[in-house]
Amino acid sequence: MDVIMQTRDLSKAYTEQVTALRNVNLALERGEFVTLLGRSGSGKSTLLNILGGLDRPTGGDVYINGTRVDFEDRQALITLRREALGFVFQNFNLIPTLTARENVEYPLLFNYARRAVREERALALLEMVGLAERADHYPREMSGGEQQRVAIARSLVGNPSIVLADEPTGNLDSKTSDGIFELMREVNQERETTFLIVTHERELGKRADRSIELLDGKVV
Numbered sequence: 070m071d072v073i074m075q076t077r078d079l080s081k082a083y084t085e086q087v088t089a090l091r092n093v094n095l096a097l098e099r100g101e102f103v104t105l106l107g108r109s110g111s112g113k114s115t116l117l118n119i120l121g122g123l124d125r126p127t128g129g130d131v132y133i134n135g136t137r138v139d140f141e142d143r144q145a146l147i148t149l150r151r152e153a154l155g156f157v158f159q160n161f162n163l164i165p166t167l168t169a170r171e172n173v174e175y176p177l178l179f180n181y182a183r184r185a186v187r188e189e190r191a192l193a194l195l196e197m198v199g200l201a202e203r204a205d206h207y208p209r210e211m212s213g214g215e216q217q218r219v220a221i222a223r224s225l226v227g228n229p230s231i232v233l234a235d236e237p238t239g240n241l242d243s244k245t246s247d248g249i250f251e252l253m254r255e256v257n258q259e260r261e262t263t264f265l266i267v268t269h270e271r272e273l274g275k276r277a278d279r280s281i282e283l284l285d286g287k288v289v
């Protein structure tokens with residue numbers, strides 16, 4: 070069993086009154102495709118933000134590739150996000166002044182990769198998500214579904230162990246959502262990238278290897 074990401078008694082209290090996570094214990098194995106379900110306010114975004122090193126817990130630990138994440142070490146968190154994690158957001162979060170190819174390349178700018186290598190990888194990923202011919206187009210020239218495909222390509226450019234996706238289909242119609250979900254599933258199967266996907270849509274959950282459900286900050 071090859072565990073990529075694990076939590077031990079993970080807790081998060083925003084204030085004395087608001088506890089968003091209560092002793093969450095979970096483990097994701099390499100190659101798993103998992104959805105994270107739960108009603109509004111159950112703690113899904115909080116959990117994803119902590120797993121992604123974007124927020125810190127008030128109790129417990131996160132392990133990524135066997136190493137305990139040190140939430141006090143800013144530099145280590147930056148390196149972790151760059152080398153081990155990919156992110157996909159509900160609002161795509163593409164940079165509007167960059168083309169599709171430049172958006173996909175962007176995370177590599179901080180890896181000191183050579184320009185030719187960056188371009189080649191970005192184009193290969195755009196081809197994989199079916200957008201090779203849109204490489205020079207700007208986000209405003211693309212539909213929501215196309216923008217999310219670009220964002221998925223971007224999330225993969227650093228070869229992450231795991232992609233964390235927060236409501237990636239939340240702003241898309243149901244047919245487009247289906248295509249995006251299918252694309253992530255294909256990437257998961259072809260590249261063995263682990264996915265953890267927050268979604269409100271139980272139907273999508275049925276197509277995952279496993280669903281984790283949160284209720285009031287606890288795994289149920």
Ligand SMILES: Nc1ncnc2c1ncn2[C@@H]1O[C@H](COP(=O)(O)OP(=O)(O)OP(=O)(O)O)[C@@H](O)[C@H]1O
Binds near residue numbers: 116
């Ligand atoms: N920055 C914050 N300060 C105080 N409380 C917060 C903060 N962020 C979230 N919360 C609270 O923590 C709880 C969990 O919120 P969270 O956003 O993780 O839920 P969620 O399951 O992602 O909800 P949604 O599906 O609506 O996005 C909620 O009660 C929320 O009000």
